[in-house]
Amino acid sequence: MKMIRVVLLIVTLTLALGAPLVAAPGPKMKPQKVKIYDRGEGFCPSAALVYGSVIIQSGRCYTLFVLRQGSGTFLAFGPPGPPMIPPGQLVRLSTPAGAKVKGRIFYLVPIQTTAVLVPANTVTLVSVRVDDFGPRLGIVLVGVPAPNVVVIFNVRL
Numbered sequence: 001m002k003m004i005r006v007v008l009l010i011v012t013l014t015l016a017l018g019a020p021l022v023a024a025p026g027p028k029m030k031p032q033k034v035k036i037y038d039r040g041e042g043f044c045p046s047a048a049l050v051y052g053s054v055i056i057q058s059g060r061c062y063t064l065f066v067l068r069q070g071s072g073t074f075l076a077f078g079p080p081g082p083p084m085i086p087p088g089q090l091v092r093l094s095t096p097a098g099a100k101v102k103g104r105i106f107y108l109v110p111i112q113t114t115a116v117l118v119p120a121n122t123v124t125l126v127s128v129r130v131d132d133f134g135p136r137l138g139i140v141l142v143g144v145p146a147p148n149v150v151v152i153f154n155v156r157l
Helices: 002-023 096-103
Strands: 033-037 048-051 054-056 063-069 072-078 107-110 122-125 127-132 136-142 150-156
Touching (some): 054 107
Antiparallel strands (some): 033 127, 048 054, 048 150, 063 072, 063 122, 072 107, 127 136, 136 150
């Protein structure tokens, strides 16, 4: 029993001390292009964006939302055009307007954050800053309670 505890302690310490080394930032890269999109403004990627198993198609435009439900918080890609939600307004997913918005969302990309961006079971439009690094594209949420919430996509040409 003592041997198992010692092994678990060694593994825990190795992970705890090694994590900062893995998470340490690499060389500072400047984005090739930076563009800010207001709430409800169409975001049109020039190439397919890949985040894990999610592939955002190019050749069309999207409106960006933050959606929070029981399974987590997501950056949601919806249809462009007149906003289904007035900018700055939260819409509960249990209402008819919330069901309409959720039913028209094309992609959900999980967001890892330490703060609550929106209340549970709601959706809202979000402003973003898009940093284009060439092979990678960063979408930074602007005007949310947690600063520096970034979703980094690989660009598939």
